[in-house]
Amino acid sequence: MDTRIQILALIATGVLLFIVLELVRRRRLQERYALLWLVSTVFLLILAAWRDALTKVADLVGIAYPPNALFFLAFAAILVVLLHFSVVISRLSDQTKILAQRLAMLDERLRRQEAPVLLEAEREPEPEPEPEPLTARRFSPR
Helix, strand or coil, rough: CCCCHHHHHHHHHHHHHHHHHHHCCCCCCCHHHHHHHHHHHHHHHHHHCCCCCHHHHHHHHCCCCCHHHHHHHHHHHHHHHHHHHHHHHHHHHHHHHHHHHHHHHHHHHHHHHHHHHHHHHHCCCCCCCCCCCCCCCEEECC
């Protein structure tokens, strides 16, 4: 590997590490997901710093061409991340459905409690009988 490429890879990995740590510090990335990114970044940092690391990993896995080992490991890591996110999304979907059902039940209970009060308020008060108009009465002599 050329020294310039190695330096560029080290700088890019360092920037990625800084971004992950900054996202955790600003609470934009939860710690449980940051751990995965930190492990990946450390792995990339080791590969960038140690020139023969990819060759050793390829030999260990049994892959003849070292860059293919990198693609294989990245693909496997992405599959694990996708599986993890599928589990998280499924759990969140179930929780959302349960929360929506509970909200509907609470809304219905509130409507039932407020219904008598609203009906009483909406009822028009019975009109008072109108007084008879004042007219001249005729008195009949007795």
